[in-house]
Amino acid sequence: MTTFAIGVDLGGTNLRIAAVDESGKILDRITTSTAVGGSRDGVIDDMCQAVRAVQSRLASSKLLGIGIGVPGIIDLHTGMLRQSPNLPGWENYPVQQEIERRLGTKVFLENDANAAALGEQWLGAAAGFESSCMITMGTGVGGGLVFDGKIFHGMLGMAGEIGHVNVEPEGAPCGCGSRGCLEQYASATAIKRMATEAANSGLAPRLAQAIKDDPNFDSAKVYDLAMSGDAPSQEVFRRVGTALGIALAGLINIFNLPIYVIGGGAAASWDAFTPTMFEVVRKYSYIYRATSAPESPRQNVGTDREQSALTAKVTRITRASLGGDAGLIGAARLPISAMLGS
């Protein structure tokens, strides 16, 4: 009897579900119209219904369990969310036990950035490496650490909050109560904020025009302007690259890992921020200078995955390769890893 696991992604806008076999093949997937930020009980109802639908379509296979990637800080000792601004009503609610009770199968709750890191480690940009660190540039900035194939959780499951590492002591205030967090410079939200600040300064006419013309103005538009030569837009991405470079240099000095993966929606601006990022990592990490792989702003996954690159003891910074599926695939990996020990 073949086996499979179900991954659930609550990290995006809509609830998404996939059935994945132990080799990583996606057997089935459902993208629901359920808004993740809607009523908690509604989201859980729809999730259970979608899981049952997938189960019935794969009735000849055995379900190992369900992994759920959740945007928020999870307390692993209680299986509850400690902090989840994007999931109203989920805090201090026994979500894991509730879903286990309803579906009669083992449920694994995981922070969505950790799940994405595990996905990239299993089947993406970090495949073949024992350990990796991933930074996810989304609405916020998330982080995940995978050591010897397992997510590093720390004492309570809160490890990997790379988005809240300080990169500018008296920098922009952050929702976490601190200032100058990486998230304030390297998230899609931050890119939009910095572009808006530039427009308001009166010194960025093209950005100002774009904001006026487009009610859906976002970080992708800033990227387009930067690539078309708009200096204020390029300056925004220099700040993104500087912040990422300082954070990565610290991570490299602390971890000495073989690979650091950058993903999430705002990583689509790779070409705009990486020239500065690589320059700044070099400046702030002598371990990177001593051990870095040949790099280019367009460095991509294919070349890195060659066996020679895998065995060489060099430090790599590379772009994620699974796109929006990283969290879904990583979530499905949780029950596979726990139940099969593979």
Added chain:
Amino acid sequence: MTTFAIGVDLGGTNLRIAAVDESGKILDRITTSTAVGGSRDGVIDDMCQAVRAVQSRLASSKLLGIGIGVPGIIDLHTGMLRQSPNLPGWENYPVQQEIERRLGTKVFLENDANAAALGEQWLGAAAGFESSCMITMGTGVGGGLVFDGKIFHGMLGMAGEIGHVNVEPEGAPCGCGSRGCLEQYASATAIKRMATEAANSGLAPRLAQAIKDDPNFDSAKVYDLAMSGDAPSQEVFRRVGTALGIALAGLINIFNLPIYVIGGGAAASWDAFTPTMFEVVRKYSYIYRATSAPESPRQNVGTDREQSALTAKVTRITRASLGGDAGLIGAARLPISAMLGS
């Protein structure tokens, strides 16, 4: 037959050696007059001679191996030092193989800050915890990570370079080629430098007088002045505390460990820098704010070691308890851990 291991500390001024049994009891120790920075072959000769002397005195016990704590960056794959400014001539020399050949026993080479972290984890401030992180404030600033009782090495053994984490993007230049490294604010060298800068500014008359009067002026003197109410000296320690606070906040956000230990000679100024340090950690880490243990600037080890504190899932920042022996004890722990798996 009882067993023991030998720890060697090359991290200080003189070569020191201790024989330690598997319970951590020091059976014998030799502090030689050999200057660690002297001729490489002379240091190795004296080390081998001292090890043989200890062995002959403990002839009825079995030697498990020798652990050596070394100031420098070790490449674990070659057993050689990659960078060791304080050990002239040791770079790219097969020190591990050479000592194994001469003494006929297994040799484990380790960075001295990693060895100190392991020592504190085994018998010191972090005893009883599975994982810990240690910052050593010495001539430079070292770091060590112990996860599940083992030193975390990263890809090449270079992990834990916490002294070179950036705490001020455009800060003081560092010997590593970067700027604003923690080491430039929290080492004994940095305390002396910042005090000298204050004296040279003309606004710190008591510091200027102390420097003039005392050819051996050092960080301990700055501490004495700070504790006696000298404002410019207190300002030096506010900078120490700010830098440590920013670095610790980052480490807490990344690792979510139960305990962070601060040791090394300059940690003797604990009372002078910790009020600022705790304030800054609170400011920059919401994980610390959410999980911190009750703290006080005089927080000491005794209270933290109670069983209730050990099992409580709180974040602790505490002072090291083994003093100058941490590295020696940690070095001896290496063969015990490797040979007995305990």
